[in-house]
Amino acid sequence: xxxxxxxxxxxxxxxxxxxxxxxxxxxxxxxxxxxxxxxxxxxxxxxxxxxxxxxxxxxxxxxxxxxxxxxxxxxxxxxxxxxxxxxxxxxxxxxxxxxxxxxxxxxxxxxxxxxxxxxxxxxxxxxxxxxxxxxxxxxxxxxxxxxxxxxxxxxxxxxxxxxxxxxxxxxxxxxxxxxxxxxxxxxxxxxxxxxxxxxxxxxxxxxxxxxxxxxxxxxxxxxxxxxxxxxxxxxxxxxxxxxxxxxxxxxxxxxxxxxxxxxxxxxxxxxxxxxxxxxxxxxxxxx
Ligand SMILES: [Fe+2]
Numbered sequence: 001x002x003x004x005x006x007x008x009x010x011x012x013x014x015x016x017x018x019x020x021x022x023x024x025x026x027x028x029x030x031x032x033x034x035x036x037x038x039x040x041x042x043x044x045x046x047x048x049x050x051x052x053x054x055x056x057x058x059x060x061x062x063x064x065x066x067x068x069x070x071x072x073x074x075x076x077x078x079x080x081x082x083x084x085x086x087x088x089x090x091x092x093x094x095x096x097x098x099x100x101x102x103x104x105x106x107x108x109x110x111x112x113x114x115x116x117x118x119x120x121x122x123x124x125x126x127x128x129x130x131x132x133x134x135x136x137x138x139x140x141x142x143x144x145x146x147x148x149x150x151x152x153x154x155x156x157x158x159x160x161x162x163x164x165x166x167x168x169x170x171x172x173x174x175x176x177x178x179x180x181x182x183x184x185x186x187x188x189x190x191x192x193x194x195x196x197x198x199x200x201x202x203x204x205x206x207x208x209x210x211x212x213x214x215x216x217x218x219x220x221x222x223x224x225x226x227x228x229x230x231x232x233x234x235x236x237x238x239x240x241x242x243x244x245x246x247x248x249x250x251x252x253x254x255x256x257x258x259x260x261x262x263x264x265x266x267x268x269x270x271x272x273x274x275x276x277x278x279x280x281x282x283x284x285x286x287x
Contacts, residue, residue, distance in 0.1 A: 015080030015208060017171055018112035022083040075209040083112040085210045092257040095240075103147055104285040107241045108258045111228060113168045114160060118181040124193040125184045127159065130176065135164030135197030138267065139277040140243070144190040144231055147285050151190035155284070158183045158230035159194060166202030190233075198267070198276065199225045201250050214255065224250035224259060229282075236284035243280060 036044070055061065076085055091109040099107060119128050144155035160181040162168050169179035180199075186192045203221040205211050214221045224244050232238040244251060244259055246266040251259055267276035 015084060015205075017080075017115075018083040019080035021112070021114065021116075072209055072213065079208045081205075081208050081210050084204060084208070087112045088204060088210060088256045095258075102237065102285065103283075104237065105231070105239045105241060105282045106260055106262050107239050108260055108263060109242070109256060110230075110240050111242075111256065111258075113171055114158075114228065114230070115170050115181065118158070118160070118183055119178055121182045121184045123157075123184050123186050123191065124195070125182060126195040127180050127182045128178045129180055129197065133163070133179075133197055135200070137195070137273065137275040138198040139193060139195050139270065139275065140227065140265075141193040141277065141279050142191070142281045144186055144192070144233060144282045144284065146233075146236065147283055151188075152233040152236065152284060153186070153188045153190060155186040155190045155192075155231065155233035155282075156183055157186065157192050157194065157282075158232070159196070159227060161196070161199040161227045162202055162225075164197055164200050166200040198245070199227060201225045201248060204255060219255065220250070220253045221255050222250040223254055223256055224248040226258075231282045231284065233284050235287055237287050239282055239284055241282075243278075 056066075076082055087109060091111070095107060095109050121127075140159070144152045144157070146152055160168070163175050163180055165174070167174050169175040169177055169181060180196060182194075184192050184194055201222055201224050203211070204214065204223070206215060206221060211221055225248055226242040226244050229241050229243065230238055231241070242258055242263060244264045246264050251264065265278040265280060267278040269275070270277045
């Protein structure tokens, strides 16, 4: 495994692609609640603005800092980093609110790096990868069931993750398009087996305004290594989650605050060379 800082990681490319996904509504994979009425807008936006006004009052914010804040906001727009910033610093709270009224497998944030239109595969599947794809061979296997225990035939596992250097295909120059991404259809018993490479921890892009703010505040820009998953089946609520790895040095300092104890894998050797494997089942609630 290579732990990689991304000091000059092409924040512009990542931002542009994430912004395009968000603009198409593709970053919002959870159920819509409809348009807000004016009372709701006044309540929520009013509370948010009052939080900022309180910070100004309580911490005696002056014009120099106010102007720096304006320039930073303009930079976030110019670099397309709104999805990155919002998904790193706010999405986990939205996810926790949503989780309060959900059953089934534990979820966490979607993040800004999902892409539509990836390889459609059938279990057992190997994710698209380069001939010499670096990293530890890793197998994720399991079963998708309903909350009543019924195996869900035709369930799909949409999986995406970084390569061994912490890069996402589609958001960095290095990995080819579609690398280590795929939508795997389970068998008739809802079972899946996916061969890939173990991902690596990564920093959010450090050359854009989100990374610069993070470093300026002295916060860790690291995310622990993780798999992203969207687990779906007809008639059931899609579970959006991530799976992490035991022993990861960034498990307790995830910049995106997305880790949860029951989302941590403990892969074991399969006896097939360096290959390791984790089994993890998913439970989906009826819609
Ligand atoms: Fe990620």
